[in-house]
Amino acid sequence: MTVVTWVLAILFVFPLLWMILTAFKQESDAYSDPPKLFFKPTFDQISGVLNGDFLPYLGNSAFVTIISTLLVLLLGIPAAYALSLAPVKGTKNALSFFLSTKMLPIVAAIIPLYVISQNTNLLDTVWALIILYTAMNLPLAIWMMRSFFLEVPGEMIEAARIDGANLPTLLRKIIMPVVAPGVAATALICVIFSWTEFFYAVNLTAARAGTVPVFLVSFITSEGLYWAQLSAAALLASLPVMIVGWIAQNHLVRGLSMGAVK
């Protein structure tokens, strides 16, 4: 069974392994029939991409991802608190409203978003993407964080209240230590979804505020299809999220299951 698992796993990720191999080939090795498994590796493609105009796109992606994730946490943590530990009236309505916004096809809003960003001079700026990614991730983040907040034992909060702890103390001493891993998992999911978002980025940005997915598209149209260089670009564009995801995969599992364990 172990062998079967290994073989299946390698088959499954083979396209990806192939991309990584291709990123270290010369173009002539990338196009060959039969495909070459062994070749003289080169860093030409990687350095070619890095010396091209990749870095500004990388910078935009990093800025948009970090700021929008911080905004999600800033808006989402109080909301998740209000919907779990100090539940307000209409919690169910609020939760279903948040979720319903996720179910909306984003194409239905792209035309007005384009018009609005143009009229507010936000078109092709990072700020348009930051606002949209925050709104895109906030509903899911609130759902996730709410389920983590629900894991804080009620008795602990009661006991602290009786001891006279006010809300800030309560948050800092009792709640945050319990929910911190959940908040981290939520942030991770937001980072992945912001970094990989394609539709808004392609339609609302161009040269100035383009993110990494936009770079991949511009790459094809401007230079034709060079497989080795394309693979190098795809690898570099994905690498930051890949590394973060690998390191934090246990958080990822827990975050994705959103406390469904309960």
Next chain:
Amino acid sequence: MSTLSVPAGTASATTSAPAKKEASKSGKRRLPLLPALIFVIAVTQIPFLLTLYYSFQSWNLVRPGSQHFVGFSNYVDVFTDTTFLGALLNTVILTVVCVLVSLLLGLGLAILLDRKFAGRGFVRTLLITPFLILPAAGALLWKTTMFDPTFGLLHFVFHTDVDWLSQFPLAAVMAQIVWQWTPFMMLLTLAGLQSQSKEVLEAASVDGANRWRTFYSITLPHLSRFLQLATLLGAIYIVNSFDAIFLMTQGGPGTASTNLPFYIYQRAFEGFDIGQSSAMGVVVVILTMIVATFALRLMFRAFSVDGGTK
């Protein structure tokens, strides 16, 4: 978007005198919720209301000054447009097939991973990686190194000259999406499998249940909420699939692999037909809302959310 639910902020405005103190208290408790709620309402509802407004206009950007009110005529056009109906069908097929196949593959891989074996951590790392690469990168990768009729790996493995992207465009796009989403399904199912109580499983084997029986009667019911969640989240994202189609087939050949997101995009950004594409957007929202109402119910059952009480 706007009618699915009443925002919590408007839920209670009690006016009777004894309830006043209670009301102001609950108003204060609601304060932490408001910024998030207002932000999401503003960013999601305003564009939708504008889409609704545009959908009653004849407005093509190519003809300046053409904008005027036309009533329901855009909607009539939508339902008589065979491309729209084809795109609708493609969207349904793509979503249902991709969700089911990736869910089954994910379940299978999760079962294989839910054992102790040499290199398990590494294998899991490998398997989640397709979810972590950019979907745009994944789409381009499949288009070139997998599906290319001359230099692609599929050509090499099967020794056929099939041009996958033009002969089986929808299936090719679906293969890429399944590949991208299987790790997500696997991670969720794995979380479910690992949260099973080992005692129950041992008890079942002591009682003489075989592995299939144990899986069917104990594991599957335990997994059901994880599977529901995976289905729901997967469907939300896959129904909006755009990257794979835009980058792999451009909806073609003809309209063979056009789905609704891609078609609306085409009408808006290539046909510049704002009125028509807005009407399509509204129709898609209404259809989604109908499906989503059922999905939401499922979700609430799965999580047994009940008015905010634990």
